[in-house]
Amino acid sequence: MVLIIGFGTPTAYWVATRSGRLRDLVVTLIELPLVLPPAVAGIGLLVAFGRLGLVGGTFEALGIEIAFTKAAVVLAVTFVASPFYVRTAVSAFETIDPALPAAARTLGAGPGRVFLRVALPLAASGLGAGAALAFARGIGEFGATIMFAGSLQGVTQTLSLAIYEQFDVNFHVALAISAVLVLVSALTLLSVKLVTRWRSASTSPIPFAASTPRSS
Amino acid sequence: MALRVNFAHPLRSFDAAVQLTVGAGTTTALVGPSGAGKTTVLRVVAGLLRPRQGTVSVDDHVWLDTRRDIDIPPERRRVGYLFQEYALFPHLNVLDNVRFGARNGAPVDELLERFRISHLTRARVHELSGGERQRVALARALALQPAVLLLDEPLSALDAHTKATVRTELHELLRDLDLPTILVTHAFEDAAALADQVGVLVDGKILQTGTASELVASPADPFVASFTGATLLEGTASQAANGLTEVVLDTGGTAWSSDPGQGRVGVAVYPWEVSLSRETPDDSAVNHIRATISSIVPLGNRTRIRVGPVVAEVTAASAERLGLREGDVAVASFKATATRVISI
Numbered sequence: 001m002v003l004i005i006g007f008g009t010p011t012a013y014w015v016a017t018r019s020g021r022l023r024d025l026v027v028t029l030i031e032l033p034l035v036l037p038p039a040v041a042g043i044g045l046l047v048a049f050g051r052l053g054l055v056g057g058t059f060e061a062l063g064i065e066i067a068f069t070k071a072a073v074v075l076a077v078t079f080v081a082s083p084f085y086v087r088t089a090v091s092a093f094e095t096i097d098p099a100l101p102a103a104a105r106t107l108g109a110g111p112g113r114v115f116l117r118v119a120l121p122l123a124a125s126g127l128g129a130g131a132a133l134a135f136a137r138g139i140g141e142f143g144a145t146i147m148f149a150g151s152l153q154g155v156t157q158t159l160s161l162a163i164y165e166q167f168d169v170n171f172h173v174a175l176a177i178s179a180v181l182v183l184v185s186a187l188t189l190l191s192v193k194l195v196t197r198w199r200s201a202s203t204s205p206i207p208f209a210a211s212t213p214r215s216s
Numbered sequence: 217m218a219l220r221v222n223f224a225h226p227l228r229s230f231d232a233a234v235q236l237t238v239g240a241g242t243t244t245a246l247v248g249p250s251g252a253g254k255t256t257v258l259r260v261v262a263g264l265l266r267p268r269q270g271t272v273s274v275d276d277h278v279w280l281d282t283r284r285d286i287d288i289p290p291e292r293r294r295v296g297y298l299f300q301e302y303a304l305f306p307h308l309n310v311l312d313n314v315r316f317g318a319r320n321g322a323p324v325d326e327l328l329e330r331f332r333i334s335h336l337t338r339a340r341v342h343e344l345s346g347g348e349r350q351r352v353a354l355a356r357a358l359a360l361q362p363a364v365l366l367l368d369e370p371l372s373a374l375d376a377h378t379k380a381t382v383r384t385e386l387h388e389l390l391r392d393l394d395l396p397t398i399l400v401t402h403a404f405e406d407a408a409a410l411a412d413q414v415g416v417l418v419d420g421k422i423l424q425t426g427t428a429s430e431l432v433a434s435p436a437d438p439f440v441a442s443f444t445g446a447t448l449l450e451g452t453a454s455q456a457a458n459g460l461t462e463v464v465l466d467t468g469g470t471a472w473s474s475d476p477g478q479g480r481v482g483v484a485v486y487p488w489e490v491s492l493s494r495e496t497p498d499d500s501a502v503n504h505i506r507a508t509i510s511s512i513v514p515l516g517n518r519t520r521i522r523v524g525p526v527v528a529e530v531t532a533a534s535a536e537r538l539g540l541r542e543g544d545v546a547v548a549s550f551k552a553t554a555t556r557v558i559s560i
Contacts (some may be wrong), residue, residue, distance in 0.1 A: 005232050100262050100303050100305060102262075102290075102299070102303070103297065103303035104305075104317075105262075105263075105264065105289070105290040106263075106296075106297040106357075107317025107357075108317045108319075109362055110289070111289050117316075118305060122306070189410045203334035
């Protein structure tokens with residue numbers, strides 16, 4: 001989650017404030033995991049970071065093992081869930097009235113301060129909603145994790161993987177874990193709804209803004 | 217302090233090329249239709265848009281010189297920019313908005329006092345009225361202690377009632393500040409009320425510059441004429457034996473003018489130069505246009521009446537005395553000396 005928000009937010013801001021071919025390329029790369037079958041994502045990660053993978057060999061030489069460890073779970077979940085956060089974040093940044101960052105610039109704020117004091121607070125609730133979506137997707141992650149990290153109990157077994165395993169062994173345990181996940185998902189969804197409602201109530205846009213035609 | 221702007225930049229359907237000098241304590245209004253490039257001028261001065269080529273300087277401080285590759289970023293230019301919808305930060309209260317760009321030692325309290333918003337410091341932007349918003353935005357821009365003031369349609373977001381008050385306040389403010397100011401507006405009356413100089417900007421070029429009354433007295437262009445409120449009658453001009461110019465109007469009839477003219481022209485006449493009557497009067501006015509009244513619009517103590525192609529503005533009292541109604545036939549009369557002939 002920290003990885004997604006930490007890297008996702010600046011990426012989203014970058015995308016939202018740019019246009020052109022490079023932006024389109026970046027957007028495609030970000031959205032790729034969204035359309036990729038999770039199993040394919042798992043294979044891809046394995047080929048990249050596995051012991052015999054493209055960069056996996058380098059990591060192993062440094063004594064870092066990734067595949068079938070907790071790091072692999074994190075990587076798989078991040079890979080699959082991040083588009084949900086980044087996409088929501090991009091649209092949150094894009095809905096900011098462009099006059100606001102421009103006003104901040106004329107008021108002496110450099111690009112960094114504009115990001116921290118204007119863009120980030122204005123997009124905050126959108127970012128929260130995106131984080132919740134990514135969180136929900138991350139919890140349910142199955143395909144990529146089982147391919148890339150396996151399902152080693154106590155090491156790389158996520159709740160979703162545990163359900164699958166317990167399904168054969170003890171159906172009641174699977175049912176119990178499922179119940180927990182239903183609760184977590186429902187709470188996540190509820191918090192998104194509440195945040196969205198709170199936001200529209202507190203920072204409702206200026207009533208007659210944008211109703212008059214802009215001259216250029 | 218004087219602001220000097222000179223730039224060229226391609227816009228969607230035309231190239232903007234603007235040259236402008238605004239002295240300290242002087243307000244120059246840029247007026248023109250939507251999409252003429254008015255806001256572009258402000259964005260170039262503020263550094264929000266880098267034009268293809270040009271220079272912007274305030275006294276010896278060069279803010280932009282594309283040839284020498286100088287482009288000071290907006291945050292270091294000291295520009296007080298009042299945005300069209302004021303662009304107040306909705307996540308901050310009034311005080312934090314005003315303090316956002318305040319320089320050390322900026323008299324924030326005095327500004328709050330001056331703009332009568334001291335009691336609103338804790339209020340959120342969405343709780344403010346249009347007039348209050350405008351004052352917060354002005355206080356915020358001035359807390360920066362700017363070297364230049366840019367006002368983008370400062371009155372357009374206000375309702376008609378607030379507008380008159382705010383216009384007077386703004387006029388006093390501009391008089392007190394010793395800053396070069398550029399005011400962008402599409403309303404000629406706002407420009408006339410607030411600015412020392414008015415530049416008419418059409419398709420990215422300044423067609424004419426002068427005081428508001430100069431533009432009214434001698435519009436150089438059909439657009440300037442209609443923009444300042446004149447009715448333009450198109451026709452073909454020729455020199456008549458009596459020393460006047462005879463213009464055969466496209467709508468039928470003839471108009472006489474004391475201005476010289478030849479070929480395709482427009483005859484500009486201001487509504488307040490036109491008088492109305494039921495029958496053709498026998499007076500010094502040589503121009504009489506007999507036509508049907510198509511609209512009658514009361515404007516406070518005046519009434520605006522459209523007779524055929526001409527608009528007349530008469531006092532409400534005389535409109536009532538004539539008992540004119542839409543669909544009636546009336547005669548619009550104006551003197552030859554009250555017209556301006558403009559080549560088109």
